[in-house]
Amino acid sequence: MSVTPLRVAVPNKGSLSEAAFKLLTDAGYLVHRGNGRELQCNDPENNMKFFFQRPRDIAVYVGSGALDVGVTGLDLLLDSGAPASEVLRLGFSRSRFHFAARPAGPRRLADLSGLSVATSYPTLVGKYLAEAGVSVSLVKLDGAVENAISLGLADAIADVVETGTSLQNCGLVTFGEPLMESEAVLIRSEASRKSERAAGAIDALVQRLEGVLTARRYVMVEYDCPAEALDAACSLTPGIEGPTVSPLAREGWMAVRAMVPRAGVQRTMDDLKRAGARAILVTPLEACRM
Numbered sequence: 001m002s003v004t005p006l007r008v009a010v011p012n013k014g015s016l017s018e019a020a021f022k023l024l025t026d027a028g029y030l031v032h033r034g035n036g037r038e039l040q041c042n043d044p045e046n047n048m049k050f051f052f053q054r055p056r057d058i059a060v061y062v063g064s065g066a067l068d069v070g071v072t073g074l075d076l077l078l079d080s081g082a083p084a085s086e087v088l089r090l091g092f093s094r095s096r097f098h099f100a101a102r103p104a105g106p107r108r109l110a111d112l113s114g115l116s117v118a119t120s121y122p123t124l125v126g127k128y129l130a131e132a133g134v135s136v137s138l139v140k141l142d143g144a145v146e147n148a149i150s151l152g153l154a155d156a157i158a159d160v161v162e163t164g165t166s167l168q169n170c171g172l173v174t175f176g177e178p179l180m181e182s183e184a185v186l187i188r189s190e191a192s193r194k195s196e197r198a199a200g201a202i203d204a205l206v207q208r209l210e211g212v213l214t215a216r217r218y219v220m221v222e223y224d225c226p227a228e229a230l231d232a233a234c235s236l237t238p239g240i241e242g243p244t245v246s247p248l249a250r251e252g253w254m255a256v257r258a259m260v261p262r263a264g265v266q267r268t269m270d271d272l273k274r275a276g277a278r279a280i281l282v283t284p285l286e287a288c289r290m
């Protein structure tokens, strides 16, 4: 008896797309776009069906229950107002959402009162301003919002900022607190909570994705260590439950193996060497289950 596949939305364009494909591929899913224009593909081995959608539409599809899960941006999820919920933060496409204007323009949120603000996130921005009690005229655009000020369409903008290059190119500066911080997220439909089949399949997907994300944050460190330096070395590489310590053929020496956070591993290697460890090797991890 065939079981209905889990229906997964994957961004077909933009800054989420490549990283989402890579994450799913690294997690062992057969996600492929053939000639690059296909809109769906099957992964029978994992009983999944992938649908390539515009990032902005993904929350709408998942919110409606037409698709079970999807990868989108947290900012896009909030702007959509769709009844989909965040399941897992994915750590890529990180951005902040800011108001910006010319340096001589508005400097505080309250200064926006009565002005026009261009954005491609009208729900997110409208709600934020309404909660702050600031009344503006919103101008809804699709992209390249930074040009709206020099072209006379708006007095200020509210948009995604990553490096700040786009703002700088247009002679704009941010002001006020960021409206939010965003990153790629896995979202699920409410309907998927009511289906045992979908809920089980989503748990399995989350486990795999978490396994890849964790593997990317850690490396495996292995080294030889004289017995008298073992305590000091193990305290530098405590691993998860504890490092694996096994005897070397050479008497008085041990081999040690432990997972270590990738960030700062060069420093850990320096400290291990100083503590007396030798032949210190670092290898990347592909996947894991914690």
Ligand SMILES: Nc1ncnc2c1ncn2[C@@H]1O[C@H](COP(=O)(O)OP(=O)(O)OP(=O)(O)O)[C@@H](O)[C@H]1O
Binding pocket: 013, 014, 015, 016, 055, 056, 072, 073, 074, 075, 076, 093, 094, 095, 143, 160, 161, 162, 163, 182, 183, 184
């Ligand atoms: N320059 C950027 N750096 C990091 N994240 C970004 C950047 N631009 C957009 N994002 C994030 O990527 C997600 C998708 O945004 P969006 O749909 O606008 O795609 P895009 O990458 O801007 O492509 P396009 O606008 O060309 O369709 C959003 O969550 C947004 O916050």
Ligand SMILES: O=P(O)(O)OC[C@H]1O[C@H](OP(=O)(O)OP(=O)(O)O)[C@H](O)[C@@H]1O
Binding pocket: 142, 143, 144, 145, 146, 159, 160, 161, 162, 163, 164, 165, 166, 167
């Ligand atoms: O701070 P930065 O590093 O410059 O990145 C932010 C810019 O990136 C996105 O634009 P995108 O290239 O997606 O074009 P768009 O405005 O048409 O969406 C976003 O809308 C900003 O314009």
Ligand SMILES: [Mg+2]
Binding pocket: 014, 143
């Ligand atoms: Mg964009």
